[in-house]
Amino acid sequence: MEQVKALFMEHFQAPDVSEPYLEKIFSAEEIKLGAAVAPSETFTKEDIAEILGSQADVDSFIADAYRHGVISYADETMSLFQLNNFYDSLDIFAVSRQEEYRALPKEGQKAMADWAFDTFYNRLNPDLSVRPGADVILPLEETLQFIDRRRGQRVYLNYCDCKSLNGQCGKPTHVCITFNDGINSFVHRGLSEELTIEEAKQVVMDADKAGLMHTVNGSTICNCCDDCCYLFRSQKRRGSAGFWPKTEHIIHWDGTKCVHCGLCTRRCMFHVFTKSGDRISVDTTDCVGCGICATACPKGALELIPR
Ligand code: SF4
Ligand code: SF4
Numbered sequence: 001m002e003q004v005k006a007l008f009m010e011h012f013q014a015p016d017v018s019e020p021y022l023e024k025i026f027s028a029e030e031i032k033l034g035a036a037v038a039p040s041e042t043f044t045k046e047d048i049a050e051i052l053g054s055q056a057d058v059d060s061f062i063a064d065a066y067r068h069g070v071i072s073y074a075d076e077t078m079s080l081f082q083l084n085n086f087y088d089s090l091d092i093f094a095v096s097r098q099e100e101y102r103a104l105p106k107e108g109q110k111a112m113a114d115w116a117f118d119t120f121y122n123r124l125n126p127d128l129s130v131r132p133g134a135d136v137i138l139p140l141e142e143t144l145q146f147i148d149r150r151r152g153q154r155v156y157l158n159y160c161d162c163k164s165l166n167g168q169c170g171k172p173t174h175v176c177i178t179f180n181d182g183i184n185s186f187v188h189r190g191l192s193e194e195l196t197i198e199e200a201k202q203v204v205m206d207a208d209k210a211g212l213m214h215t216v217n218g219s220t221i222c223n224c225c226d227d228c229c230y231l232f233r234s235q236k237r238r239g240s241a242g243f244w245p246k247t248e249h250i251i252h253w254d255g256t257k258c259v260h261c262g263l264c265t266r267r268c269m270f271h272v273f274t275k276s277g278d279r280i281s282v283d284t285t286d287c288v289g290c291g292i293c294a295t296a297c298p299k300g301a302l303e304l305i306p307r
Contacts, residue, residue: 007035014086017111021104025093029061030070034083042080067191068096072184087119091161096191098164113165120230121237128238135217135231135245139291139304143214143221144201153179155200156192166228175207177221211267213290215245226269241270241286242307249289249304253282257301264293264302 005022008014008031014022022031029052036051037043049058062081065071069092074080090112094101101109124132138146147155158176160167167173177200181187195203204214207223215222215231226232231245238244251272260280265273270286273293294302 004031004035008032011035011037011039011083012086012089013039015112015115017108017115018086018090021108021112024100024104025097026070027064029056030065030068033065034070037083039083039085042074042082044080048081067189068092069189076183078183087116090116091165092186092189092191094164095159095161095186096189098159101164109165116165117230117233121234124234124238128240131240131244131246132234133217133231133244135215135222137245137247137249137288137290138214138216139249139289140204140208140214140295143204143216146216146221147177147197147200147204150179151197154181155179155195155197156181156187157195157200157203158186158192160222160224160228162222162224162230163228169225169227171212171225171228172207172210172223175203175212175223177203177223179219208292208295211292211296213269213288213292232269235288241288245288247289248307249291250284250307251282251287251289251291251293252303252305253284254301254303257299259299259301261298263296263298267293267296 008026009019009022012034018025026034033048033051045058045062048062049056052058052061062071069084069089071081072084074082156178157174158178160173160176163169163171163173178185178187178192186192204221204223208214212223212225213232215224215229222229222231224232226236235241235244258280260275260278262275262280265275265280270288272282272284272287274281274283289304289307291304294304
């Protein structure tokens with residue numbers, strides 16, 4: 001078994017930190033398949049049957065291994081498979097087998113989640129003068145308009161993979177909106193729930209109420225926080241607040257309306273507001289224009305303005 005496991009780790013590009021937990025994350029059959037096929041090799045259902053042996057229920061294995069991100073379809077014909085890799089499958093594991101992931105020792109979860117984030121970060125364009133993605137932070141109203149413009153398309157609700165991997169913050173995790181249901185997507189793997197446009201807008205409004213920021217990228221709306229979200233964690237490491245993820249807004253504070261209740265100090269994740277005694281002070285240097293302070297301010301003292 002040790003040799004099979006070593007081959008699986010090599011083919012699945014599994015990091016050393018995952019080694020103590022592999023049998024808890026993957027079934028014995030998944031490890032056996034991963035050990036038998038090379039990373040770029042394509043294989044058929046018949047190949048899987050031959051590798052697993054005559055006792056295996058191949059259809060049920062394929063359904064599980066696809067849902068859990070161990071294998072992917074190689075093309076649109078859906079007749080050829082490919083082995084996935086540890087990086088691409090870890091968040092699918094955290095989403096699709098949440099109880100098993102949460103049952104892993106905390107230090108194991110942290111080590112694998114940290115490894116996954118570092119891997120994501122190291123794949124970003126290292127040139128800090130270039131935005132490494134098309135991510136745009138939108139205030140609530142513009143996020144709702146973005147959804148409205150997608151009327152006629154199918155829309156889905158997913159568990160947020162960042163928060164599922166790192167989610168110790170207690171904020172809602174069932175908040176990710178996507179419009180992509182192609183092969184190998186969360187939707188196609190059976191991990192998503194279809195929504196109406198109005199339901200999708202309600203998810204975003206509830207996420208805003210819960211203090212989550214909205215970031216849009218093509219066919220995804222991420223509702224997340226600064227301590228879990230790969231984008232905001234990367235932004236912090238790159239020192240790119242205000243540049244990437246892109247923002248077109250900055251907060252404007254009207255001191256004549258403010259009653260110094262301090263609510264905004266608890267909403268803002270970028271320390272724009274500081275409460276000292278019974279007064280707040282404002283420094284917009286690190287403001288990313290998310291607007292979640294403005295939607296909570298009881299006196300209308302906060303307004304997003306063009307950056
Ligand atoms: S939430 Fe509004 S009223 Fe309360 S301290 Fe902040 S700006 Fe002032
Ligand atoms: S000040 Fe408001 S808009 Fe700016 S980052 Fe903080 S919560 Fe977001």
